[in-house]
Amino acid sequence: MVPDMTEFQTRILTAAIRAPSGDNCQPWRFHFESELLVRVSAHFHRAKSFFDFEHRATALSIGASIENMRVQAASEGFATELAYAVENGGENYATLTFTRNEAMRISQARVAALFERTVNRRPFLPMAIHPSLRAQLLEEPVDGVMVQMITERRGISQWADVIEIGDRIRYSHPVIHEELFSKLLFNRQMAQDVRMGLEIDRLGVGPLGAMLLRWLRPWPRVQRLSRWGLVYALARQSGLLARFTGALVLITTGRTGSQNWVRAGEQVQRIWIKAQELGLQTHPMPVALYLDQRYHTEGLNDFLPAHNELLQRLRSRIESLIPTGTGVMLFRLGWGWPMRGQSVRLPLDRFLD
Ligand SMILES: Cc1cc2nc3c(=O)[nH]c(=O)nc-3n(C[C@H](O)[C@H](O)[C@H](O)COP(=O)(O)O)c2cc1C
Numbered sequence: 627m628v629p630d631m632t633e634f635q636t637r638i639l640t641a642a643i644r645a646p647s648g649d650n651c652q653p654w655r656f657h658f659e660s661e662l663l664v665r666v667s668a669h670f671h672r673a674k675s676f677f678d679f680e681h682r683a684t685a686l687s688i689g690a691s692i693e694n695m696r697v698q699a700a701s702e703g704f705a706t707e708l709a710y711a712v713e714n715g716g717e718n719y720a721t722l723t724f725t726r727n728e729a730m731r732i733s734q735a736r737v738a739a740l741f742e743r744t745v746n747r748r749p750f751l752p753m754a755i756h757p758s759l760r761a762q763l764l765e766e767p768v769d770g771v772m773v774q775m776i777t778e779r780r781g782i783s784q785w786a787d788v789i790e791i792g793d794r795i796r797y798s799h800p801v802i803h804e805e806l807f808s809k810l811l812f813n814r815q816m817a818q819d820v821r822m823g824l825e826i827d828r829l830g831v832g833p834l835g836a837m838l839l840r841w842l843r844p845w846p847r848v849q850r851l852s853r854w855g856l857v858y859a860l861a862r863q864s865g866l867l868a869r870f871t872g873a874l875v876l877i878t879t880g881r882t883g884s885q886n887w888v889r890a891g892e893q894v895q896r897i898w899i900k901a902q903e904l905g906l907q908t909h910p911m912p913v914a915l916y917l918d919q920r921y922h923t924e925g926l927n928d929f930l931p932a933h934n935e936l937l938q939r940l941r942s943r944i945e946s947l948i949p950t951g952t953g954v955m956l957f958r959l960g961w962g963w964p965m966r967g968q969s970v971r972l973p974l975d976r977f978l979d
Pocket of ligand 1 (some may be wrong): 648686745911913
């Protein structure tokens with residue numbers, strides 16, 4: 627337990643930080659104003675990333691942590707009242723108030739799934755997901771957030787192409803390369819010391835892939851090998867992962883503003899926890915969406931001239947696949963060999979204001 631925190635608050639915080647975050651950056655801060663009132667804000671410095679355009683990924687991750695707190699509270703017989711902060715580009719996002727309400731109590735299975743959930747980047751089995759399970763995943767919609775489950779081959783293939791184009795840009799961008807390698811945790815010891823970032827043995831690339839990844843650290847090496855098709859091969863790998871899966875799930879929001887990204891994060895996490903409960907695996911693949919949004923707003927500014935053609939292609943594909951609204955998250959959903967254990971998190975006191 628953290629000094630000055632009650633057991634209830636500690637349990638709420640412990641659940642909150644099991645939420646997903648881009649590159650496992652854990653961009654949350656929490657301030658308990660009283661026993662049953664917690665303010666959630668962003669840690670923009672920890673969240674800094676090329677993919678966090680206009681702090682959108684941060685807002686999504688905050689939404690996911692809010693959902694976790696709501697589930698933990700409900701499992702203890704508390705209702706959660708959520709007040710979103712005024713949108714002014716500041717760090718404050720929301721305040722949660724918990725009130726005793728036995729009618730809200732949910733099953734322990736849900737809260738267990740919250741703690742067991744983890745991203746699975748391994749290949750999934752190309753098996754369909756039964757419509758009754760798909761319906762269960764969508765049982766509790768969040769207002770203003772749209773969920774599209776793509777299960778037919780043509781749709782999956784179209785999105786797999788988009789993912790592949792996005793990854794061709796990702797793997798040929800020196801800034802993204804440096805960021806990725808600054809966040810990789812190359813061994814157990816490093817993971818235990820740093821407790822933030824991507825553990826190499828959770829990337830689903832196997833021991834050989836991990837060796838290759840270590841070797842690819844110097845950017846000039848990647849550049850040299852790109853002439854021999856390295857970037858193309860890496861992106862192809864992502865495309866294949868997306869193609870051979872039960873479903874791709876696209877989350878969109880019709881409205882702009884950080885509050886809608888927070889809401890979308892609540893929705894994403896609700897589905898991921900439910901998927902875990904049903905034994906389904908999830909793997910986020912939103913890179914193409916985020917690169918496209920940056921390009922759509924800022925133009926080629928943060929990219930290389932060589933990316934222009936790929937970005938234009940990405941734009942026209944995404945425009946036709948999402949005619950209205952903004953893509954917030956795209957992920958693979960399917961049956962597969964589960965990951966063991968959990969990814970690392972910082973100690974609880976590092977999240978307190
Ligand atoms: C906004 C957002 C974007 C993410 N993008 C990716 C991604 O492109 N590829 C990936 O493998 N995981 C992605 N993730 C998953 C995180 O890497 C993962 O949540 C984090 O490493 C912690 O691991 P865990 O969710 O298994 O606890 C994303 C998560 C969020 C919230």
